[in-house]
Amino acid sequence: MNFDLDAGITLAALAPFIAALLAPFLFRFTRHYSAWLLALVPASIFGYMLHYVAQMPRRQFVSAGYDWVPSYGLRLSFYLDQLAVSLALLVSGVATLALLHAGPFLKGNPGQGRFMALLLAATGAMLGLVMADNLVSLFIFWELAGLSTFFLVGFDHERRAARRAAIHMLLVNAIGGLSLLAAFLLLHQMTGNWEVSALFQFGPAIREQPLYPVILILVLVAAFVRSAQFPFHFWLQNALEMPASAAAFTQSAGMALAGVYLLMRMNPILGGATLWDVILPIFGGLTLLWGAFGALRQTDLVQILTRTTVSALGLMVLLLGIGTQAAFSAVVMVLFAHAFFKAALLMVAGNVERATGTRDITELGGLWKPMPLTFLGALLGLAGMLGLPFTLAFQSRQEMYAILFLDRISDLFLNWQNTLVVLVMVLANAIWVALGLAILFRLFAGRARATPLSPREGAPFLWLGMLVLGAASLWAGTWLDGVGYLFLTPIASSIANIQIDAYLYSGLGAVLSLQFAITAITWLVGIVLFLSLDDIRTLFRDLPGTRGGSLALMLDNILTGLVRLSGFLFGFVPRFPAPAWTMVLVVLFSLVILAPLAPVFSIPDMAQVVPPSFIEIMAMLVAIIGLSGTLFARTARIGLLFLMLTGVAIALLLVGFGAPEASLAQIIIANLCVALLVLLVNRHGLGMTETRSVVRKVGEGGLSVIAGLAIALLGISVLQRPLDQKLADFYVHASVPLAGGRNVIDVLLMDFRALDTFVLLFLFLAAMLALFFLVSARGAKETGSGKTKRSAGSASRAVKTRSAGAKTRSVGTRSTKAATARKRAPKKASTRKQKGKPA
Amino acid sequence: MKISRYLNPDRAATFLFVALAALSLVALVFGRDAPAGGFSAGLLAGAAFIAYLNAFGVPRSRRLLPRDLLALVAGAALVASIGGLLGLGAFAPFLTNLRANLSFGIVSVGTSVQQVVSVCIFVVLAGSIAAMALEFAAGGGEK
Numbered sequence: 001m002n003f004d005l006d007a008g009i010t011l012a013a014l015a016p017f018i019a020a021l022l023a024p025f026l027f028r029f030t031r032h033y034s035a036w037l038l039a040l041v042p043a044s045i046f047g048y049m050l051h052y053v054a055q056m057p058r059r060q061f062v063s064a065g066y067d068w069v070p071s072y073g074l075r076l077s078f079y080l081d082q083l084a085v086s087l088a089l090l091v092s093g094v095a096t097l098a099l100l101h102a103g104p105f106l107k108g109n110p111g112q113g114r115f116m117a118l119l120l121a122a123t124g125a126m127l128g129l130v131m132a133d134n135l136v137s138l139f140i141f142w143e144l145a146g147l148s149t150f151f152l153v154g155f156d157h158e159r160r161a162a163r164r165a166a167i168h169m170l171l172v173n174a175i176g177g178l179s180l181l182a183a184f185l186l187l188h189q190m191t192g193n194w195e196v197s198a199l200f201q202f203g204p205a206i207r208e209q210p211l212y213p214v215i216l217i218l219v220l221v222a223a224f225v226r227s228a229q230f231p232f233h234f235w236l237q238n239a240l241e242m243p244a245s246a247a248a249f250t251q252s253a254g255m256a257l258a259g260v261y262l263l264m265r266m267n268p269i270l271g272g273a274t275l276w277d278v279i280l281p282i283f284g285g286l287t288l289l290w291g292a293f294g295a296l297r298q299t300d301l302v303q304i305l306t307r308t309t310v311s312a313l314g315l316m317v318l319l320l321g322i323g324t325q326a327a328f329s330a331v332v333m334v335l336f337a338h339a340f341f342k343a344a345l346l347m348v349a350g351n352v353e354r355a356t357g358t359r360d361i362t363e364l365g366g367l368w369k370p371m372p373l374t375f376l377g378a379l380l381g382l383a384g385m386l387g388l389p390f391t392l393a394f395q396s397r398q399e400m401y402a403i404l405f406l407d408r409i410s411d412l413f414l415n416w417q418n419t420l421v422v423l424v425m426v427l428a429n430a431i432w433v434a435l436g437l438a439i440l441f442r443l444f445a446g447r448a449r450a451t452p453l454s455p456r457e458g459a460p461f462l463w464l465g466m467l468v469l470g471a472a473s474l475w476a477g478t479w480l481d482g483v484g485y486l487f488l489t490p491i492a493s494s495i496a497n498i499q500i501d502a503y504l505y506s507g508l509g510a511v512l513s514l515q516f517a518i519t520a521i522t523w524l525v526g527i528v529l530f531l532s533l534d535d536i537r538t539l540f541r542d543l544p545g546t547r548g549g550s551l552a553l554m555l556d557n558i559l560t561g562l563v564r565l566s567g568f569l570f571g572f573v574p575r576f577p578a579p580a581w582t583m584v585l586v587v588l589f590s591l592v593i594l595a596p597l598a599p600v601f602s603i604p605d606m607a608q609v610v611p612p613s614f615i616e617i618m619a620m621l622v623a624i625i626g627l628s629g630t631l632f633a634r635t636a637r638i639g640l641l642f643l644m645l646t647g648v649a650i651a652l653l654l655v656g657f658g659a660p661e662a663s664l665a666q667i668i669i670a671n672l673c674v675a676l677l678v679l680l681v682n683r684h685g686l687g688m689t690e691t692r693s694v695v696r697k698v699g700e701g702g703l704s705v706i707a708g709l710a711i712a713l714l715g716i717s718v719l720q721r722p723l724d725q726k727l728a729d730f731y732v733h734a735s736v737p738l739a740g741g742r743n744v745i746d747v748l749l750m751d752f753r754a755l756d757t758f759v760l761l762f763l764f765l766a767a768m769l770a771l772f773f774l775v776s777a778r779g780a781k782e783t784g785s786g787k788t789k790r791s792a793g794s795a796s797r798a799v800k801t802r803s804a805g806a807k808t809r810s811v812g813t814r815s816t817k818a819a820t821a822r823k824r825a826p827k828k829a830s831t832r833k834q835k836g837k838p839a
Numbered sequence: 840m841k842i843s844r845y846l847n848p849d850r851a852a853t854f855l856f857v858a859l860a861a862l863s864l865v866a867l868v869f870g871r872d873a874p875a876g877g878f879s880a881g882l883l884a885g886a887a888f889i890a891y892l893n894a895f896g897v898p899r900s901r902r903l904l905p906r907d908l909l910a911l912v913a914g915a916a917l918v919a920s921i922g923g924l925l926g927l928g929a930f931a932p933f934l935t936n937l938r939a940n941l942s943f944g945i946v947s948v949g950t951s952v953q954q955v956v957s958v959c960i961f962v963v964l965a966g967s968i969a970a971m972a973l974e975f976a977a978g979g980g981e982k
Binding site for chain 2: 660661664665668669671672675676678679680682683739740741742743745746747749750751754757758761762764765768771772775776
């Protein structure tokens, strides 16, 4: 039983990722129909989560999961309380509809398989995020959500705007991710717990700690970035570059919701303190107004919707900050109502743009006739945006206005703050109403206007999603008692961590109440705003400093600055020859090594150094011969051969110390490096002759000797300290019983330090790729431009010489003498040419 | 039997290549219990390829390698990472070395994640050194 539970819940969080891996392959065979198959994954998660609805009113929760890194107490654990279950339902439900929408919406787009994979990954990340119990796994899912959304924003990566939006999103969210990690580490340090559910009981104690403000601010930065609160709102405004199906998911149930979810989850732990009560309403209210007024200036349909999303997210943060019982139930209702209508309206916007070729509301009109089902979906969605009766949005407005007279915001606030908050909410809601009316009348009413494409209704899955979402909103709004009992009150209680009795008003009582009067005022103000919308837009456009996203511009400037800086560095480095840079490196290297020795500097006790044996002296002599050969060789190739000699001599020394493994590696690496360098030298005709003077050679050699002496001093002085053999002994003794290998080095690499090996492997790959493309690009440049004609000529000549040599050899000469003679001939010619040219 | 037969550079290069390649396989197979292992074996195989490349030139050496060498290397790196995650599937911690003994009648073959990862490391190192060497020898402009 318990196993089934663990497996089921873990699978629910991981299944979308597995589906995401399969999506591109599935797409090859089933093209756009793969959306149907893939949508089964979130749909079945939705079905699975429905099992847990029955337990919601009883305030029960389920813990499940597996040990991950038990030695650090890390678990891949999940905590399904009312908040998690209902948000998982929302995420999986909206994801199903968005996937189905994406099927016909992106039909014919070659990247559709990738798109569906990314959307599924975003779904999995959000599911994992809302269900995660462990702080570390929560953080991982948080970052996965960011990463998958980054790729979704940049889906259309051929367009500059999409790339810019994606980079902005990634950079801004990196700030949030880092501060979240820091906050979680502090929380762990403070309580010794990784599980969120276990942290709930520490709430009051944490709020007393001196570090509490630090943790709170770190968490708030993370949540504000993710949920696009002022001043980080701009990434979401740019994120509309993604396809409509993804935008519908991201703005209603996807990444934009993650920040609000984090605040809800952290409310029992961090919420309720004075700082929380002050910061959240201020930033939430600012964002609420900022988004609403920003939307007023827009004529782009998607921009309007996205800015009202920013505004709605601000509303949620504001309500969470108010933190009363009515506010908690209002925030739950706002969340769901907004998700329903915003996802539907973004799908409408996508369909309209797809059918007409434009999304500017001033260029559209009379769409109800050619697109009747989209019109119906838009009507249902707009009913939510306007907050018409019988929708969940209407009820959420009733609930949020109830804070005016039902409870005081907190001890800190006087009642005039309640009034101010309600005034702000009325104003913002009125702007939503005005914009909703504008969408309705500009898009669908009036006479049809000429558009780039002639509009017609699309495939069923294009309009099915919005109808389902609209129906959900109506269902929740009319059957409020049941929905309140099953979902709203339990979720609000889960956020507050105490039992809440929401003031759910429905039926006639709602109509006659004071809240309804305020709601009516909201509509009236909205209608007035709608009627004067054009004037307001003109007025706003002329205001200075409202050109949107000054922070976005700042980010742009930072990015171009970085590009300029790297351009400057790229120009600066070649001004000095490579040997000069090498010398700088050697000097810095010896300084870095000698610096830590300086404070305690004493020449190590040479009497303790064991005198070398005869073989060791011989090996050292060979090494010294090799080094001086390298230094004074006439050509680079001979120098490299001498270098190889040094490498072999060092390998011999290592054998003497009883380190065959290191010796083997030393031999192979020394030879490989030399072989690769010889290839490079041959290919590019570098350093055929040595031009440096003897004095310079001695000087540079002296510098290297100093660097070597520095290392020797460091090594000797380290070895004169007592050596702790504990770790080495453990490895030697544990390698056979624990890992079944007698080669301790291999066991170390493959088992004990396997993570290091992975990092090493990818580091190696990265370095290899960098070298590969550096040489590749250089080769292309040389053959392409006439600027470096000389080296290009010599390079191609070198290759020709070699292939000519190969030919003579493969002809099958019996006598080696003849072959070498023939081989030597072109070589001589080429060296002669080489010598002749510079003179 | 003339000595010159053994001094034929073609034969010498082929011999060197075969010997180095064989040595790299030995290093890979016996690396668990004797000095060597996936890393050294990969480096040895890379050295074998460079010997071949120096003797027979770029076009002929390129034929030794699969066409999508970088894809192979990347795939091996991916398999190695998944090998680390396999422990999770068996409800063991990350990077746990799982062992399985497959027996075919009287012949029993022991295998473990470590061996798979070892082979992957071998492929990554050998493949990337070969790719690098080819690139160094041929350059980007002359494909």
